[in-house]
Amino acid sequence: MPELPEVEVLRRSLEPRLVGRRIERVESRNVSLREPLDGPALRRALAGRRILAVRRRAKYLLIDVEGGSTLLVHLGMSGRLTLAPDETARESHEHLALRLDGGERLRLRDPRRFGLAVAVASEGLEEDPRLAGLGPEPLAADFGPQSLREAAAGRRGPVKTFLMNGAVVVGVGNIYASEALFRARVHPGRTVDRLRSAQWERLAAAVVATLRQAIAEGGTTLNDFADGAGNPGEFQVSLAVYGREGEPCPRCAATIRRLVQGGRSSFYCPRCQR
DNA sequence: CGGGCGGCCTGGAGGC
DNA sequence: TGCCTCCAGGCCGCCC
Numbered sequence: 001m002p003e004l005p006e007v008e009v010l011r012r013s014l015e016p017r018l019v020g021r022r023i024e025r026v027e028s029r030n031v032s033l034r035e036p037l038d039g040p041a042l043r044r045a046l047a048g049r050r051i052l053a054v055r056r057r058a059k060y061l062l063i064d065v066e067g068g069s070t071l072l073v074h075l076g077m078s079g080r081l082t083l084a085p086d087e088t089a090r091e092s093h094e095h096l097a098l099r100l101d102g103g104e105r106l107r108l109r110d111p112r113r114f115g116l117a118v119a120v121a122s123e124g125l126e127e128d129p130r131l132a133g134l135g136p137e138p139l140a141a142d143f144g145p146q147s148l149r150e151a152a153a154g155r156r157g158p159v160k161t162f163l164m165n166g167a168v169v170v171g172v173g174n175i176y177a178s179e180a181l182f183r184a185r186v187h188p189g190r191t192v193d194r195l196r197s198a199q200w201e202r203l204a205a206a207v208v209a210t211l212r213q214a215i216a217e218g219g220t221t222l223n224d225f226a227d228g229a230g231n232p233g234e235f236q237v238s239l240a241v242y243g244r245e246g247e248p249c250p251r252c253a254a255t256i257r258r259l260v261q262g263g264r265s266s267f268y269c270p271r272c273q274r
Numbered sequence: 275c276g277g278g279c280g281g282c283c284t285g286g287a288g289g290c
Numbered sequence: 291t292g293c294c295t296c297c298a299g300g301c302c303g304c305c306c
Contacts, residue, residue, distance in 0.1 A: 003299060034282085034301070059300075077300055078284075093284080112283045114300055157277060166301085173299055222299070223286080242299095262278065265297090 002075045004138065004171025005214035005235065006225050007059050010081060013227035014061075015054040017083055018106070022050045023065065025099040034076065034116040037095060045069035045119035046098065058134050058170035060116075062125070070122040072130065076114025082107055083228045106228075135167050138207050143169055145200040152192040159195060160188035161262045163207070172207060175220055175242045178267045180206040182241045187273040188266040189259065213238065241267040 002010070023046045028039040049065040056062065061081070063071040073081060086105045090097070096108040096117050108117055120128050135151065136143040151168040162168055163177045172180065181188050183206035186199050195203070219225055219233030222243070226232050240250050244267060245258040254271035 006299075032282095074300080076283095077298065110283095111285065112298090112300095114283070116301095155276070161277080164300090175299060220299075225299075263280085 002059060002079070002219070002225060003173035003176050004056075004059060005176070005211055006219040006233070007056055007061060007075070007171075008215050009219040009227050009233065010075075011054055011056045011061055013229055013231070014081070014083060014106075017104075017228065018051045018054050018063070018100075020050060021104075022101040023047060023098050024101055027097045027099070028117075029095045031095050031113065033095065033110060033113045034074070035118060037117060038119075042071075042096070042117070042119050046071060057126075057131055058137070058166060059173075060131065064122055068122050069119050070125055072116065072118050072120055072128070073108065074116040076110060076112060076116070078112040078224075079108065079110040079115035080224065080226060081228060082109070082226065082230055084230075133167055135165075135169050138169050138171055138211055143204065143208070145197075145204040148204055149200050152195070156191050156193050158189050158261055159186060159192050159203070160266050162192050163203075164262075164264075169207065171211065174264050174266075175239070176207070176210055176214065178242045179240060180210045181266075182268060182273060183210055185272050185274075188261060188268050190274075241269060243267065 026043045026047050028037050028042055031037055046065055049067050051063060051065055053064040059074060061073040083104050083106050086099055086103050091109050093111040094107050094109045098106040100106060125131065136147055152162065160177050160181060163172050184202040186203055214220060214235040217233060217235040217238060220235040221232035222236055241256050244256045247256050249256055249269035249272060252269065252271050254269055256267055257270050259266050
């Protein structure tokens with residue numbers, strides 16, 4: 001489901017409603033997501049603690065609590081995290097729920113179970129194996145054409161899969177990789193060793209602009225993305241190429257094409273993107 | 275080592 | 291109505 005904009009929209013919707021609240025009870029099912037849910041460890045780390053902060057790193061949501069623990073949540077492809085009144089009926093595939101003071105419940109639902117929920121030590125979080133090795137945040141100062149070129153040194157793969165590599169830049173998934181390449185007018189199959197300086201400049205700027213606009217528009221809701229209050233996003237209306245095979249390019253009206261790279265669909269305009 | 279591919283899962287859409 | 295195939299926003303591990 002979510003790429004950086006969706007997780008950031010979710011974070012912003014949850015932060016004011018979670019910070020300062022106490023977790024009264026932790027309910028977890030005995031299931032395996034990307035890793036098995038460890039109920040006892042989650043209870044030890046979270047139960048009775050107040051929530052101190054709600055942060056994001058890459059596509060991970062980080063919920064810091066008292067006592068030195070952080071709940072690391074990843075939504076995978078189909079995860080949803082929602083805050084709802086405690087009495088709301090449990091949904092199917094709801095694997096974890098935190099009952100909060102004030103009568104609400106934070107619930108993680110994830111039918112495909114590609115997501116993750118694990119309690120880790122807040123201290124040294126960046127060295128956690130799940131986060132170590134991640135590249136720069138695209139909306140931070142250390143991301144730009146220079147960081148892209150350095151990451152591309154000695155590589156030869158197509159720029160589309162390069163952009164989706166979390167060691168290069170985090171948070172750019174299948175939708176926003178296609179959208180940023182369209183904005184930068186770079187063909188998704190172009191190999192990174194053949195990108196010129198001006199293209200790196202355009203690409204870095206396009207990644208930033210695309211993600212910022214998507215956040216401002218509440219994320220992309222294709223099927224089921226919603227923020228913590230259940231509100232869908234609007235950016236799907238602004239998608240220029242993703243999911244639009246056969247439709248006219250919004251810039252030049254040529255017919256948008258689809259190709260498969262690394263088993264994933266890429267969408268592009270054959271005239272604008274060379 | 276980089277890069278490509280299959281695997282992990284369920285569910286929705288579309289064809290017949 | 292059913293049954294089948296294909297496809298899906300992510301990531302990991304294995305292989306060459």
